[in-house]
Amino acid sequence: MAIEQSPLRRARNRAVGFLIEAAQQLEVSPVLKYTALSLFACRFWPSLIRSQEHNSNIHWLLQPIQESNLQLFALISLWISSKIHNSKALMLKRLKAWGDKVITDQHFTKRDFSEAVLNFEIGNAKTSFMCLEELFYQFRLEVAQVGKHLNFEACMDLMDLLYEEETMMLHCSSSNLAASILVTCYLITVPKQKWEFPVLSWGLLSAVEFSTACEEEEIMELVKSQLQKLNGGWQEHT
Structure with missing residues (x-):
């Protein structure tokens, strides 16, 4: 409900x-x-x-x-x-x-x-999208051959959903949010038979952590939350 x-x-x-x-x-x-x-x-x-x-x-x-x-x-x-x-x-x-x-x-x-x-302070730190874009291309070119199967449009669609649904995930660090979106989209868009890591939740996160200095535990929690929302449906807008 x-x-x-x-x-x-x-x-x-x-x-x-x-x-x-x-x-x-x-x-x-x-x-x-x-x-x-x-x-x-x-x-x-x-x-x-x-x-x-x-x-x-x-x-x-x-x-x-x-x-x-x-x-x-x-x-x-x-x-x-x-x-x-x-x-x-x-x-x-x-x-x-x-x-x-x-x-x-x-x-x-x-x-x-x-x-x-005038109600804004003009200026901007590195956004989650910038981190995601950098991580996506790094993943495709340097980390894994299977990265070519990762769909960037799906990454952006998921980011849209996170903004449309007011969620605490938006308040974590930009790099952690970007890494979690990349992992989630890997799980839902790359065919399982194409996975290059024997244990995705550890192998991919290790690559992500190495690339971004993100904390693995926090990324895992963000991925779990995103998958739960995608599987269970987002809250209805009434």
């Missing part, structure tokens, strides 16, 4: 889904998309919750907190991400035009977009 989510958590999860859809429609690169998800889900959202819990001043664009203004800040995450990664950032006009089409219950001006940027 699915655990009922709070209205605020449902709004958060819908905003993350909105961000993923925006990234697809605007055809941004994966690194831009996942940096935006990291900015929104791992920086902006926890900061917003802390402000609520401590009755701190909240940006006027978030008063009250509702789906439309969370969507605005999701788009701002994409805009900031494009400034970090692209020599030519996403045009505000294009971003706003797309937002005007899909955010139907509220109209935001260019000034609103500009003011919303």
